[in-house]
Amino acid sequence: MSHRPSKTIILGGVAALVIALALCGVLGTVARVVIALPFVLVAPGYAIVAAVFPKRGLGGVETLLFSIGVSVAVATLGGLALNWTPWGLRTEVWVVFLAAVALGAGGVAIARRGGLSTTLPVARLPHTGSGPILRVGVPLLATALVLAVATGVSVTGAIHQPRKGFTQLWILPASGHKASAVRLGLANRESATTRYLLRLTAGGHTVREWRALNLTPGASWQATVTLPTSLARVGKVEAILSRASSPCSVYRRVWYSVISGN
Amino acid sequence: MSHETQQNSTAVGLGWAPIVSLVGSLGVLLVVLAYTGARLTPGTWWVEPVYWAGLLTIFTPIAARLISTGASRHERIWLVSALGMGLYLVKVLRSPLGFEGHDEFLHYRTVEDILRSGHLFAYNPLLPVSARFPGAEIATSALVRVSGLSIFQAGIAIEAVARLMLVLALYLAYERVSASSRLAGIATLLYMSNPKLIFFDAQFSYESLALPFASLALVALVYRARARAGNSGRFGLTLVALLGLGALVITHHLTSYAFVLLLLLWTAVYFALSSRHRRVVTERMSPAGMAVLGLALTLSWLVYVAPIVIEYLLPQLQGGVTELIGIITGRSTGRQLFHDYAGQVPPIWERLAQIAATALILAGLPAGLYGVWRRYRTNVFALTLAGVALIYPLSLPFRLTQAGSEASDRAAGFLFIGVGFALATFMIGSRPFSASSRKQIALFTALATIVFVGEVIVGLGPSWARLPGPYLVSADARSIEPEGLAAAAWTHSYLGPDNRIATDRVNGLLQGSYGEQYPVAHVNVGLDVAPVFFAPGWGPVQQGIIRQGKIRFLVVDRRLSTGLPMEGLYIDESEPNALQHKTPVAPAALTKFERLIGVNQLYDGGDILIYQIGASAHEP
Numbered sequence: 001m002s003h004r005p006s007k008t009i010i011l012g013g014v015a016a017l018v019i020a021l022a023l024c025g026v027l028g029t030v031a032r033v034v035i036a037l038p039f040v041l042v043a044p045g046y047a048i049v050a051a052v053f054p055k056r057g058l059g060g061v062e063t064l065l066f067s068i069g070v071s072v073a074v075a076t077l078g079g080l081a082l083n084w085t086p087w088g089l090r091t092e093v094w095v096v097f098l099a100a101v102a103l104g105a106g107g108v109a110i111a112r113r114g115g116l117s118t119t120l121p122v123a124r125l126p127h128t129g130s131g132p133i134l135r136v137g138v139p140l141l142a143t144a145l146v147l148a149v150a151t152g153v154s155v156t157g158a159i160h161q162p163r164k165g166f167t168q169l170w171i172l173p174a175s176g177h178k179a180s181a182v183r184l185g186l187a188n189r190e191s192a193t194t195r196y197l198l199r200l201t202a203g204g205h206t207v208r209e210w211r212a213l214n215l216t217p218g219a220s221w222q223a224t225v226t227l228p229t230s231l232a233r234v235g236k237v238e239a240i241l242s243r244a245s246s247p248c249s250v251y252r253r254v255w256y257s258v259i260s261g262n
Numbered sequence: 263m264s265h266e267t268q269q270n271s272t273a274v275g276l277g278w279a280p281i282v283s284l285v286g287s288l289g290v291l292l293v294v295l296a297y298t299g300a301r302l303t304p305g306t307w308w309v310e311p312v313y314w315a316g317l318l319t320i321f322t323p324i325a326a327r328l329i330s331t332g333a334s335r336h337e338r339i340w341l342v343s344a345l346g347m348g349l350y351l352v353k354v355l356r357s358p359l360g361f362e363g364h365d366e367f368l369h370y371r372t373v374e375d376i377l378r379s380g381h382l383f384a385y386n387p388l389l390p391v392s393a394r395f396p397g398a399e400i401a402t403s404a405l406v407r408v409s410g411l412s413i414f415q416a417g418i419a420i421e422a423v424a425r426l427m428l429v430l431a432l433y434l435a436y437e438r439v440s441a442s443s444r445l446a447g448i449a450t451l452l453y454m455s456n457p458k459l460i461f462f463d464a465q466f467s468y469e470s471l472a473l474p475f476a477s478l479a480l481v482a483l484v485y486r487a488r489a490r491a492g493n494s495g496r497f498g499l500t501l502v503a504l505l506g507l508g509a510l511v512i513t514h515h516l517t518s519y520a521f522v523l524l525l526l527l528w529t530a531v532y533f534a535l536s537s538r539h540r541r542v543v544t545e546r547m548s549p550a551g552m553a554v555l556g557l558a559l560t561l562s563w564l565v566y567v568a569p570i571v572i573e574y575l576l577p578q579l580q581g582g583v584t585e586l587i588g589i590i591t592g593r594s595t596g597r598q599l600f601h602d603y604a605g606q607v608p609p610i611w612e613r614l615a616q617i618a619a620t621a622l623i624l625a626g627l628p629a630g631l632y633g634v635w636r637r638y639r640t641n642v643f644a645l646t647l648a649g650v651a652l653i654y655p656l657s658l659p660f661r662l663t664q665a666g667s668e669a670s671d672r673a674a675g676f677l678f679i680g681v682g683f684a685l686a687t688f689m690i691g692s693r694p695f696s697a698s699s700r701k702q703i704a705l706f707t708a709l710a711t712i713v714f715v716g717e718v719i720v721g722l723g724p725s726w727a728r729l730p731g732p733y734l735v736s737a738d739a740r741s742i743e744p745e746g747l748a749a750a751a752w753t754h755s756y757l758g759p760d761n762r763i764a765t766d767r768v769n770g771l772l773q774g775s776y777g778e779q780y781p782v783a784h785v786n787v788g789l790d791v792a793p794v795f796f797a798p799g800w801g802p803v804q805q806g807i808i809r810q811g812k813i814r815f816l817v818v819d820r821r822l823s824t825g826l827p828m829e830g831l832y833i834d835e836s837e838p839n840a841l842q843h844k845t846p847v848a849p850a851a852l853t854k855f856e857r858l859i860g861v862n863q864l865y866d867g868g869d870i871l872i873y874q875i876g877a878s879a880h881e882p
Contacts, residue, residue: 032410033410033411036411052497053495064430075400076401077505079382079403088381089376090407139280142284146291161730163744166867168748168752170756171864254865
């Protein structure tokens with residue numbers, strides 16, 4: 001098992017950096033993920049393994065397994081403990097907790113190994129025989145490439161899977177309005193731009209009409225309509241949606257019973 | 263403490279692992295091509311053959327190399343890891359955009375509640391018991407908080423790590439017990455043939471992380487049992503075992519109970535063996551202390567935090583046992599084998615593969631168990647694994663029952679820990695085989711592949727469940743569609759969270775998770791809401807359900823009337839004709855709400871409508 005200098009110092013430095021950057025919200029999305037994954041899933045366990053096992057006490061595979069296993073276990077049990085604190089399971093609390101575990105255990109590891117010159121055990125890749133680049137590097141690179149292609153194909157296929165398009169229409173009472181009012185909403189989830197005709201009635205009387213609501217795929221429309229006082233006490237307010245391609249055919253229909261003063 | 267054992271002193275390095283991994287990745291690509299074909303051109307003839315070609319390309323070359331004698335320890339570790347992760351990708355790349363598995367939505371809700379409140383144990387109406395075992399959700403929420411990933415992305419990462427933990431832990435445990443990296447590789451390979459590995463134990467759920475925690479504790483205990491007294495690594499191993507055990511107890515009920523039973527069995531074997539072979543027993547300490555601690559922790563958690571487990575598990579266990587007794591006594595006919603709930607029958611080759619897989623395991627087990635007894639008579643944990651393998655045949659009759667078939671399949675995730683070891687011992691131990699003849703390696707590779715294929719079919723179910731494709735009624739992953747997702751997003755945005763609603767099985771998952779609503783059902787308030795949706799009319803029964811359930815909204819999916827439920831249920835197991843529907847829901851039953859007085863049709867999404875309703879709603 002080989003030793004490399006200052007692994008714990010690097011570990012501590014990274015942890016401190018993560019705390020600072022996370023608390024400041026400075027990290028960009030990708031950088032944050034790249035740092036956070038080992039911070040949560042590897043660092044605490046790795047530090048604990050270093051602290052509690054003797055030098056050269058574990059093989060490389062055991063170190064890897066215990067590092068990730070203990071990290072996840074610490075997060076799980078730590079979350080249970082944090083639940084009973086006033087701060088709960090918030091971002092800052094997690095960052096401080098996990099960093100404290102990693103730094104604390106790292107400190108113990110340094111102390112047990114008698115100074116800064118001692119290091120954590122590091123897993124080393126086994127001797128791969130002749131031509132490591134050809135025998136190992138090229139196939140691994142090719143494997144990564146193939147898996148990347150597979151992921152891309154999978155995602156693309158899922159996105160472009162033929163799905164039945166649909167339109168959403170809804171009606172709700174408008175809160176905060178003294179007079180009777182309703183909120184109308186429309187969303188186009190079809191595969192093409194659609195022209196809609198929308199009619200709002202109350203007690204059978206037309207309150208308002210929209211004859212040319214053009215919505216592109218993914219677009220939505222909303223409106224709040226105050227009912228005329230004469231119709232405000234009428235029971236049923238109804239919105240009927242048709243498509244311009246079939247104006248006489250009811251495509252969507254919603255209604256709401258309005259109580260005067262609500 | 264030794265850290266490297268080599269099967270063959272002349273075999274070093276990674277050997278063929280990089281090339282075999284590349285081949286495996288091509289297998290993943292083939293599976294993805296099959297998925298894409300199923301999505302874009304459903305029903306095309308080449309999809310199924312390409313799917314199976316992909317799975318075999320992932321599994322068979324790795325199996326051949328692991329069964330061969332030429333691979334080094336490092337190569338074997340690499341290969342089992344590659345297989346484990348390759349099979350995990352088979353699940354992930356089936357649904358790369360979001361969760362689609364039934365149980366994934368249940369646990370999504372718990373993560374959401376933790377993120378929303380910053381605390382644990384909020385009531386989860388989708389699966390109340392899961393909120394009492396929040397281990398997986400705690401770890402996921404930690405990753406969400408620190409990384410900014412979505413719940414889906416963090417869940418995928420957590421389960422990927424869990425998969426790696428499981429594979430490495432089992433390999434190392436097998437290796438330490440047998441002192442053979444070859445046997446360890448084969449045993450791990452065979453473990454990964456269990457029917458639950460590809461999907462059920464890969465989905466975002468509590469059992470998927472609990473098994474790795476159990477394996478982590480197990481390998482630490484196996485190592486500790488063989489460490490010399492005074493070895494300073496013992497403290498570290500004890501700590502790892504404690505952390506694994508503690509995390510397991512708060513993560514999943516059944517896995518923690520099974521693990522404690524395993525520790526108790528191990529302890530019993532230790533003391534039985536020690537009393538007879540005091541000086542030659544391979545282990546220097548028993549897991550008795552850990553078994554007692556595990557028992558205390560699981561019971562404490564059960565009594566003080568999660569007593570709800572009893573009412574959750576007991577009916578399931580009772581149902582299977584009762585039905586099996588009924589079959590034996592002739593009072594019940596049991597489940598119709600090889601038929602799904604919609605009455606579809608798999609092709610003849612799939613049925614034969616399932617039978618062959620089970621037959622091969624049952625045929626190999628006696629020889630394997632005999633081999634374990636011959637080679638490892640004083641090896642306590644080896645005998646314990648043999649004891650676990652012995653339970654496997656006892657679990658099979660439950661596959662004949664409706665209530666117990668799922669439990670029997672799930673038990674395989676635990677029992678294959680012993681089955682894999684016993685069968686691997688058989689493979690290593692047969693004298694002609696260990697002469698490394700190419701013919702015999704090919705033969706055993708073929709047999710292992712048959713077991714893998716048969717068990718995958720058992721675990722994944724019919725092809726409509728294995729592959730993506732167009733919408734199917736009440737078909738879990740095949741029913742997750744933009745309409746349902748959009749309706750759930752709408753209720754969350756416009757109605758706010760925590761409204762009591764009544765809806766069907768799939769929309770209940772979506773509304774309860776993404777919508778953060780409270781789908782009233784038998785699992786939470788003990789109410790059967792099926793009459794609301796199944797009856798053609800509206801009367802006192804329906805009004806009573808609305809009143810009793812305090813239901814404010816109905817989410818009605820008219821597609822339910824277009825076919826039989828593929829999973830056997832439209833709503834839940836309390837509905838009439840559950841798992842035995844012969845006719846779809848009548849269309850009139852789903853359109854009756856339009857004519858009711860006192861009902862508002864707030865949302866019309868075409869197939870999905872949302873009604874605001876009160877107990878006073880009535881027919882005109």
